[in-house]
Amino acid sequence: MSYRHRIVRPLRHLPHGRVIQLSPPEILLFGFALLSGFGTLLLWLPISATTPLNWHEALFTATSAVTVTGLSVIETADLTLFGQWVVLCLIQVGGLGFMTFAALTLVLMGMRLPLYQRNLIKESLNHTSFSELMTLVRLVMVFALVAEAIGTLLLALSWVPRFGWSHGLWVSLFHAVSAFNNAGFSLWPDSLSDFVASPLDNLVITGLFIVGGLGFVVIAELLEWRRTRRLTLHARIVLHATLWLSLGGTLAVLALEWRNPATLGGLETLGAKLQAAWFQAVTPRTAGFSTLDTGALTDPTALLTMLLMFIGAGSGSTASGIKVTTFVVLLLVARAFIRGNAQPVAFGRAIPQETVIKAVAVALAGMLLIFTCLFLLTVTESGKPFLDLAFESVSAFGTVGLSRGVTADLSAGGQLTLIVTMLLGRVGPLSLGYLMSTQRDKGLRYARGSVQIG
Template identity: 45%
Template sequence: MTKIKLTPPQFLVVVFLSFILFGTLLLKLPFASNEPISWTDALFTSTSAMTVTGLITVDTGTAYSVFGEMIIMFLIQVGGLGIMSFAILIFMMIGKKIGMRQRMYVQQALNQTTIGGVILLVKRLFIFSIIIESIAVVFLTLRWGPEMGWGEGLYASIFHAVSAFNNAGFSIWSDSLMGYVGDPVVNIIITFLFITGGIGFTVLSDLWAKREFRQLSLHSKLMLIGSLIINVIAFLIIFIFEFNNPATLGPMATGEKIFAAYFQAVTPRTAGFNTLDIGSMEDPSIILMLLLMFVGGGSASTAGGIKVTTFLIICFAVFTFLKGKYEIVIMRKTIAPHLLVKALAISTIGLAFIFSAILLLSITEKEAPLLTVIFEVFSAFGTVGLSMGLTFKLTVIGKLVIIFMMFIGKIGPLTLAFSLARQSVENIRYPKEDILAG
């Protein structure tokens, strides 16, 4: 019998699809829901949880039982930290040798450039997640325990801590976190969780090992500085545009306005929680959020999008061209040309999928405003989970389109392309010739 040999990208796609289908079957069990759930909605929820997106077609807190919510939480944790990471952890626990092929799978799953150090990264990944989520659970329980009872408060804290750290955006409350728009504890803890999870485990590992900014790798420096700049600019823009909006920041006190603007500025980086009604925000704020959702978080993180470093490489390439130079130099380091090619490929393939999905949804969801459709697609591709209210109204075909976009956004457009394409090594070099561009 002939064995089917899968490349790392193909293996990752197959395993991911298997977990999504397994989650769908579990969510269809009679005791997993409080009301009849269709196969499409179960598949949608399972995909949204595994891709840590957070878009929902049925209300999580009312449609699913505690068992169903625990299944969703399990899928979020596995999807956020990575299937192969859990597999490696099990291998280490039972004392099984981790071979070269397993290391290659982890390298692909965590988007690492080399095989070396991937096992150490997996170990640190689990240590980081356990410590950070546990600390968050303590603080959130102290906040919610007296309000809703210690048992229910603890459960809500665990669910939201797991969801936030993995940038999933799932909430057991129908209005997400809108009831805590001005609450300092909830705002600080939840944003700390999804910002930390979205920076990337490579950066966290680098910080743990070196602890001084000047000793960090160029990737870590770009992620930290880039994230800070993007978050500050986004906060200022949303604060200005929404300041007098009667449906969002308008009626609030200054302190609440600051917290609300800050939360909405950082949540499009694939977190998915919201403390304001997204559908009531001004169009300029929505357009800014489209860009933030497309950029996303960091490589080897729980976040989606094309990634901050991909976006920065393209930006620096533009600046380099405008200055009349040909080599991209960042912080006195020259960026290899193939990284620019990769960045352009990721962005172009991503935009192609987004355009195709918008085109399909504009046909199937004829009653929805175009901006609402565009927002839904960007949210799905960036595995963000924010919505302007379209998700609950999607047709069956519309749901399938969004399911596909969430899947693409999580595994990455290049991984899907590599899993479908035949890879070949080309040793022949051809003569160069210029073409007219621009």
């Protein structure tokens, strides 16, 4: 069946029910694109903003919300309550995953979800068994709502006394949902800079986006740990990598920014500096909030932040990037090569060859996407500093939302470049992972050839 025919008529009627004919990567891409288009129409309405948005501002904001990025060409505070609700709903749908919502919707509509399409949900949630797939989907929904509710209540303890009941509860809900979904949207122009020395606010916000970035399979294993007393290799890698990247990043930020008067050097107490360094170290893993001026970071810290944004968080989570498991597998491959081992090994388990190939493919695709985005930005934004454009490119790919202050000044062409990068950065790794997991052995073998590497 032709590609055009499948796009025009995506549903096929069979004796046992209706089946979607689109491939899983197409469903992901078109699903996010349709949600982005629908959000654009809503944000384009005069009731959505105090000053009506033009089409590319509305498109950029909607795409950033659906892909849970957080980059913005407008101030979220300039949206009306209706517009802010639109952004919040787009964040929730995009964060929990379009395919999760699509699977539940299809089941409720009585449609049959074919095996090969259930495989996409399995891949996107990094689940390896179909038997408990719907149980995991329900866990995603329930855990997310409970975590966001707890986060809202804890933030309300700090913000209701400061802003009053009505506004305090609203900003608490908005930031709790944005944090858990690793979106980075804030209702204040300077993000969370006013709360840089608030232990409760720092703990709640970072706790929400770290938990949201672990991945729902890891969360499910942690909830079952008291009964099983076991964790899979995937969960152990994610937890260890999250811990060491967070601690190592915190120490690096402390060392690099300690004397910078525009960041840590401008804070009065040791507690404030430690909290700010911790926040700055963990937020690049696609959270997007900030308590320091990102544009004032030194060049080494900016480069470190770009690396953390590229790595991202856990598979099957609300975060993006190439994922910490991909990064760890690449490190293990390098270690195995240096030691002369036949296979990379972690925690006494060998990493399969197909996992290695998948990690290399995902990392290379990510680097190519960032390079393409940066190349186009250097063409459309010739007067902007190169580091700022590189930072925006990595932030868009990792759907992070951190910015050095140039996003709002980009031309329409530059904004469209970031829009495409955000979409591909969100759905690309999932689509590539699906294609790698469903490849077929054609039974054809070629003679080996020699290629010099290094």
